[in-house]
Amino acid sequence: MSLVVVGSVAYDGVETPHGKVDRMLGGAATYIGLAASFFAPVKIVAVVGDDFAPEDSDLLAAHGIDLEGLEHVPGKTFFWEGKYSPDMNDRVTLRTDLNVFAGFNPKLPESYRAAPYLLLGNIQPALQQSVRAQMPSLRLAGGDTMNYWIRDYREELLETLRDWDFLLINDSEARMLSGEHNLRRAAAKVMEMGPRTLVVKRGEYGAILFADGCHFIAPGYLLEDVFDPTGAGDCFAGGFIGYLAARGVNPATGPVELQDLRRAVIYGSVMGSFCCENFGVDRFRTLTREEVEERYREFKACTDF
Amino acid sequence: MSLVVVGSVAYDGVETPHGKVDRMLGGAATYIGLAASFFAPVKIVAVVGDDFAPEDSDLLAAHGIDLEGLEHVPGKTFFWEGKYSPDMNDRVTLRTDLNVFAGFNPKLPESYRAAPYLLLGNIQPALQQSVRAQMPSLRLAGGDTMNYWIRDYREELLETLRDWDFLLINDSEARMLSGEHNLRRAAAKVMEMGPRTLVVKRGEYGAILFADGCHFIAPGYLLEDVFDPTGAGDCFAGGFIGYLAARGVNPATGPVELQDLRRAVIYGSVMGSFCCENFGVDRFRTLTREEVEERYREFKACTDF
Numbered sequence: 227m228s229l230v231v232v233g234s235v236a237y238d239g240v241e242t243p244h245g246k247v248d249r250m251l252g253g254a255a256t257y258i259g260l261a262a263s264f265f266a267p268v269k270i271v272a273v274v275g276d277d278f279a280p281e282d283s284d285l286l287a288a289h290g291i292d293l294e295g296l297e298h299v300p301g302k303t304f305f306w307e308g309k310y311s312p313d314m315n316d317r318v319t320l321r322t323d324l325n326v327f328a329g330f331n332p333k334l335p336e337s338y339r340a341a342p343y344l345l346l347g348n349i350q351p352a353l354q355q356s357v358r359a360q361m362p363s364l365r366l367a368g369g370d371t372m373n374y375w376i377r378d379y380r381e382e383l384l385e386t387l388r389d390w391d392f393l394l395i396n397d398s399e400a401r402m403l404s405g406e407h408n409l410r411r412a413a414a415k416v417m418e419m420g421p422r423t424l425v426v427k428r429g430e431y432g433a434i435l436f437a438d439g440c441h442f443i444a445p446g447y448l449l450e451d452v453f454d455p456t457g458a459g460d461c462f463a464g465g466f467i468g469y470l471a472a473r474g475v476n477p478a479t480g481p482v483e484l485q486d487l488r489r490a491v492i493y494g495s496v497m498g499s500f501c502c503e504n505f506g507v508d509r510f511r512t513l514t515r516e517e518v519e520e521r522y523r524e525f526k527a528c529t530d531f
Numbered sequence: 532m533s534l535v536v537v538g539s540v541a542y543d544g545v546e547t548p549h550g551k552v553d554r555m556l557g558g559a560a561t562y563i564g565l566a567a568s569f570f571a572p573v574k575i576v577a578v579v580g581d582d583f584a585p586e587d588s589d590l591l592a593a594h595g596i597d598l599e600g601l602e603h604v605p606g607k608t609f610f611w612e613g614k615y616s617p618d619m620n621d622r623v624t625l626r627t628d629l630n631v632f633a634g635f636n637p638k639l640p641e642s643y644r645a646a647p648y649l650l651l652g653n654i655q656p657a658l659q660q661s662v663r664a665q666m667p668s669l670r671l672a673g674g675d676t677m678n679y680w681i682r683d684y685r686e687e688l689l690e691t692l693r694d695w696d697f698l699l700i701n702d703s704e705a706r707m708l709s710g711e712h713n714l715r716r717a718a719a720k721v722m723e724m725g726p727r728t729l730v731v732k733r734g735e736y737g738a739i740l741f742a743d744g745c746h747f748i749a750p751g752y753l754l755e756d757v758f759d760p761t762g763a764g765d766c767f768a769g770g771f772i773g774y775l776a777a778r779g780v781n782p783a784t785g786p787v788e789l790q791d792l793r794r795a796v797i798y799g800s801v802m803g804s805f806c807c808e809n810f811g812v813d814r815f816r817t818l819t820r821e822e823v824e825e826r827y828r829e830f831k832a833c834t835d836f
Contacts, residue, residue: 313712407618410755431736432750443750443833445737450715488836528748529834531793 227365228267228292229471230338231259231464232357233347234327235272235296238506239307242314244453250506251282253304254347254370257457260510261464261497262345263289264518266471269338271295271357275303275326285511294335301326314455315429334360343471345463348372351379351386358389365476368392368421370463376402384419391477392423394463400426409434413441422477423487425466425494427459435491438481442488447499447525454505458498465497466490496521532670533572533597534776535643536564536769537662538652539632540577540601543811544612547619549758555811556587558609559652559675562762565815566769566802567650568594569823571776574643576600576662580608580631590816599640606631619760620734639665648776650768653677656684656691663694670781673697673726675768681707689724696782697728699768705731714739718746728787730771730796732764740796743786747793752804752830759810763803770802771795801826 238252255272262268269292278298286293304327307320332353339361346354346369358367368390375383376399387393393416401407404415413424413436424436432446469490475482496518503509543557560577567573574597583603591598609632612625637658644666651659651674663672673695680688681704692698698721706712709720718729718741729741737751774795780787801823808814 408754408756410753428736431733434753441753441833442836443753444836445748445750448715448739448746448748449713451713485836492836526836528746531747531749531790531797531831 227343227471227474228269228341229262229343229345229467230269230271230295230334230341230357230361231255231262231345231347232271232332232354233258233349233460234304235270235274235278236304236306236327238456239305239321240454240456240505241309242454242505243310243312244451245505247505249305251285252306252456252506254460256286256507257460257501258345258347258464258467259286259291260289260507261461261501262468262471263291263464264497264513264515265465265468265493266343268292268468269295269341271332271334271338273297273299273326273330275299275301278303285507289510292338295333295338297333299326299329303327308456310455314452332357339363342366342476343467345369345467347460347463348375351375351383355386355389358386365478366391366467366470368394368423368467370394370460371399373399373402388420390421392425393421394425394427394459394466396427396429396459400424410441423482425491427462429455429458432495433462433491435487437487438484440484442484442491444488444491444495445529447495447521448528449499449502452502455502456506458501461501462494462498464494466494468497469493492522492525493518496525532648532776532779533574533646534567534648534650534772535574535576535600535639535646535662535666536560536567536650536652537576537637537659537674538563538654538765539609540575540579540583541609541611541632543761544610544626545759545761545810546614547759547810548615548617549756550810552810554610556590557611557761557811559762559765561591561812562765562806563650563652563769563772564591564596565594565812566766566806567773567776568596568769569802569818569820570770570773570798571648573597573773574600574646576637576639576643578602578604578631578635580604580606583608590812594815597643600638600643602638604631604634608632613761615760619757637662644668647671647781648772650674650772651695652765652768653680656680656688660691660694663691670783671696671772671775671787673699673728673772675699675765676704678704678707693725695726697730698726699730699732699771701732701734701764705729715746727782728792730799732767734760734763737800738767738796740792742792743789745789747789747796749793749796749800750834752800752826753833754804754807757807760807761811763806766806767799767803769799771799773802774798797827797830798823801830
């Protein structure tokens with residue numbers, strides 16, 4: 227079942243304790259799309275400039291990603307540069323050039339509108355809303371947001387969230403959005419805003435799923451080496467929605483099975499963990515579906531008691 | 532199977548966002564002993580001053596804890612005062628009066644020496660060594676340490692660890708002891724120092740068990756309210772060793788089952804989570820074994836996929 231992914235396609239400059247890359251393919255929609263493509267057919271909506279390299283389009287296309295909604299406009303592609311702390315739990319942004327992304331106004335190709343699944347990457351809430359409104363036959367819609375929208379676009383964000391089935395945010399964002407420090411209470415408040423499913427991402431510590439009055443706590447996969455955490459949260463989102471799309475879940479015909487949501491969280495963690503194993507999207511150049519399944523089984527083996 | 536617990540019995544002054552208590556029963560041996568007492572008979576080795584209140588002895592005795600090794604000497608009981616940050620992930624020590632604890636030289640009563648299990652709370656490594664040496668028929672011995680001993684008593688600590696079956700430390704201590712940031716590599720280095728089992732505690736994020744070439748990742752229990760985290764790590768240790776003592780594990784007759792170690796970690800998390808639900812040891816005044824089992828089952832339900 228196909229999945230529409232909206233967000234940034236960008237170039238990133240990244241420095242971690244393992245090295246420095248001046249310019250490489252990045253952006254939320256890129257990471258979400260690549261991760262989700264291991265589970266379901268993906269259609270991307272994003273904008274790039276005339277500097278966007280054919281080999282980067284080719285990589286996305288090689289993963290079966292539909293690029294009809296990838297708008298090419300005159301100007302430069304969104305560029306972000308950041309540097310990670312020695313333990314890679316923090317990073318500073320050194321440069322953000324929105325470039326063509328500043329005028330991003332997502333328009334869905336006709337062939338995208340009937341897709342049943344939608345993942346809205348972290349962009350301005352009003353744009354997320356406009357995409358949601360262009361898709362009349364959605365089964366499941368949700369996405370991500372960030373501190374900037376929570377703080378400065380609160381009303382717009384709250385209006386947007388009202389129509390989402392799920393929200394994926396990190397723990398500090400959940401606290402900021404709800405005004406509650408305790409995650410159980412924070413989750414209860416956030417779910418009153420609309421989404422019936424909330425996934426709180428906790429970086430290397432995993433994630434917590436809240437749904438249907440229950441919660442599910444998933445620890446993070448313990449990596450031998452973290453080369454570059456850029457995009458890991460987006461890959462989590464891609465694995466999560468990709469698995470649900472593959473399962474064909476449909477809240478309109480009955481409640482989504484908790485077991486499906488739990489497994490979606492684990493697949494999210496699996497995809498996030500692969501993302502960290504190399505710089506940028508490099509791990510996805512060689513990753514196979516069999517490796518994904520193997521890591522899922524390893525996750526099970528490492529957490530069972 | 533009985534368990535000897537060595538460490539501090541103290542009075543604590545604690546301030547958290549939920550309130551302030553000027554003076555209450557505390558200390559590593561107190562927390563470890565109370566938590567372990569839900570699983571196995573405990574024998575405490577510690578020192579207190581002549582200000583130690585009979586009702587505090589009574590609380591320990593009411594949990595079946597053997598107090599023959601609780602030495603009473605003239606002077607004041609160890610006093611510690613601390614204040615937690617608003618999110619309770621950090622704390623500052625406002626006062627440490629070692630008092631009678633400064634001269635602590637643990638002597639095991641004759642009736643303790645044949646006990647098969649030993650948990651060495653966080654005290655000077657040489658003292659931990661001397662206790663270990665007084666127990667010839669141990670099945671399983673291990674304990675805790677801290678940054679101070681790792682930094683300033685490194686050789687003494689390394690000599691001590693050589694004879695331990697297991698070590699329980701937090702993630703920053705594991706990194707400091709090994710000189711490795713990555714926890715998988717840190718664990719491998721620490722286990723070369725002696726302990727065949729390593730538990731890395733991660734506070735609210737749970738714990739990771741390393742044993743037998745495998746690891747087990749346990750998320751933290753998600754509490755509705757954290758009133759006071761003081762002693763949670765010690766209660767984790769108490770639940771961990773208490774469960775293993777109750778199971779009667781014996782590495783001399785065959786490898787300890789990984790399933791037992793995994794469950795011991797979960798019981799450790801369970802006891803740590805109860806500890807946070809009230810100030811000091813208060814939650815243990817009313818806690819029942821049935822509540823412990825219920826939370827263990829809840830843990831299972833919240834982590835299964």
